[in-house]
Amino acid sequence: MSARNTYMRPMAGWYRRNPRFMAYILREGTSIFVALYAVILLWGLTALSAGPESFERWLAFLASPLSVLLHLVILAAAVYHTYTWFQVAPKATPPLMLGTRSLPDSAIIGGGYAACVVVSLVILVVAW
């Protein structure tokens, strides 16, 4: 027996109904800036392959105020991506059983952040 004349509420604007949904949309939105940065890197590589003059032009772009501003936005997106990525990583991790308890989510999250800090330091030290 199914109900008659049921009312289905529309989904338009669903992400505005709860701050938790907005946080999710923000997280998904980081992908646009992350992709943009990959494009900037690819542009730099392309310029590199074309010779020193064209690479200088890419470096000049990096030095421009527009680039610095853009990078600030990208940095915020990249950091939010890193933060949210490791927050949800435990959900996709098969449980590592230690006796009857499994490795707690906080260990996976903390491990992820620690790895990120180590990798970041290595990059900064090597590149500087």
Next chain:
Amino acid sequence: MSDARQEIEIEVLRYHPEQDKNPRYQTYRVPFAHDTSVLQGLQYIKDHLDGSLTFRWSCRMAICGSCGKMVNGEPKLSCHTFLRDYYPGKLRVEPLWHFPIIRDLAVDQTDFLEKLENIKPYIIRDEKKPVSEGVYRQSPKELARYQQFSQCINCLLCYAACPQYGLDSDFQGPGIMALLHRYNSDSRDQGKDQRMPIVHAEDGVWSCTLVGYCSEVCPKHVDPAAAVNRNKVNSTMDYFLRFLSPRGANS
């Protein structure tokens, strides 16, 4: 009832299909004490203010899963949510999101129930173990693999929390996947092969984008997000490794 009793405003979604084309809201002033739940608030409305208000409830103690409602935009068990936490603000009570509204605060759960039947939520054996052979034995470690997922009370709060289910109700949804995982993870069960095709489908795990809100609202801490996403890993491994096994797609 003392005169000094506080009152809170509860705005309730109303929908009577025989007379309403669209839902509307009606506000009631409800007296409450420190331990008055939202459910008791609704019962007060029905008993003293408006007998036509329709809503589901049963156990009053967060175990039957009947009383799920949206309270100020969050899926909650109304017996497990207290008016004192919203006072002096207003309370807005609506039926669980993402389900068709039958009447007032009651939603049509048919879709969930059909999906539940499809995942075969029971122990499946290749051969039934006769009573004469005694009980199944299970170690604490084996129990720990699925116990959390067995706590599901089918309250549908996770479905109200899941925008993917709201956008496309073909999606199996968090609760179903948690229950499916519960049986696949039970050492007594031998029916995984029968359930995995549901997992591998587009409407199985692959419609989930790990919003994660489902696990946050679950009153029993089932963690359906983990059930779904661990099965993404399982499904992926099976996708790439299936041709190595002589049986073909096996898990």
Next chain:
Amino acid sequence: MPKRSNEPIFWSLFGAGGVVSAMVLPALVLLTGLAWPLGLMSEGALGYERMSSFAGSLIGGLALFVVISLTFWHAAHRIAHTAHDFGVHRGLGVWKAICYGAAGVGTLWTAVVLLMVAF
């Protein structure tokens, strides 16, 4: 019997790209976006010679390829699914084709450019 989805391919790339970009991007963005333009690094730190030898090396080239390509696949998957979040349903196949296609083009381009730098 419901049809098996091919999502595992793209989800795996999305996952790998997510981990790589999560680990590596903040530091890289700091370098190219702030540390170098604000003059905090040495003169030739991002110079043509140093970058050429880095990108041309096996390890450097491989690292750059992995970071750039996987980031493209990660973003493509997420952007395609976000289109669905904003209501794209029947046209989703087209969105996916464009997003994954772009990631594919980006991957090829990166490989070609890195090979050009190396040889």
